Amino acid sequence: MADSGRPDDRGEVRIHDSLDELATELVDYIAELSEMSVKERGFFAIALSGGSLISLLGKLCEAPYNRTVDWAKWHIFWVDERVVAKNHTDSNYKLAKDGLLSKVPVVPGHVYSINDNVSAEEAASEYEFVLRQLVRSRTVSVSESSDCPKFDLILLGMGPDGHVASLFPHHAALSEKDEWVTFITDSPKPPPERITFTLPVINSASNVAVVVTGSSKAEAIHLAIDDVASDCALPARMVRPANGKLVWFLDRSAASKLAVSQPDE
DSSP: OOEEEOOTTSOEEEEESSHHHHHHHHHHHHHHHHHHHHHHHSOEEEEEOOTTHHHHGGGGGSTTHHHHSOGGGEEEEESEEESSOTTSTTOHHHHHHHHTGGGTTOOGGGBOOOOTTSOHHHHHHHHHHHHHHHHHTTSSEEOSSSSSEEOSEEEEOOOTTOOBTTBOTTOGGGGOOSOSEEEESOOSSSSOOEEEEOHHHHTTOSEEEEEEOSGGGHHHHHHHHSSOOTTOOOGGGGOOOSSSEEEEEEETTTTTTOSOOSOOO
């Protein structure tokens, strides 16, 4: 059974007793957003992260989702990517392809992976160019308050240090305001070279879901969601969609240090 709460402006918090329950609610949520977006716009533009998040999406390959989701209308992007070959074990593309995309009838031309044959800087620039073309064609919506792309859904994980995408604490990339996609060559976690959506793009999405499990992330979840010092520089706390909805999908271990962990009365 999931608990749900809303800690002020920090989004909706959904806490689950098991990974299976979390995964089921997550894919229900994604399938519902997909249906709504396709009805309203004719497309579903979703941006994925890597890590354990992908394994939770495996239920999308099962009934009824493998038959009811309109896979031909999905356009799939990566919130961040490691600048490695697509068949490399560190590749988020490989992780998503092996765990999900190869098992459902997505259109190959609707899967937007990075160019892994160039530098991180060039890969970021090329990825942003692709995004700008798709915004012009309205495959991806545009924000009402900025020129940023407005994804139907951005899926994020979070590290024990509170990083989201490849936006790490106290890193210069957190301050990038002009670019949609930036690059880093000094990631605190290997591999060092990565591309990542910037905070303005993440915060322009219609929906952002942050999926976090495990006790090692409990302190970071507390800092990201609870009422703490306003100068907290945790990247996860900076995820605040301007005109969209933020939902946290947590297991009990990740939520164990939250002040707000019970459903509203």
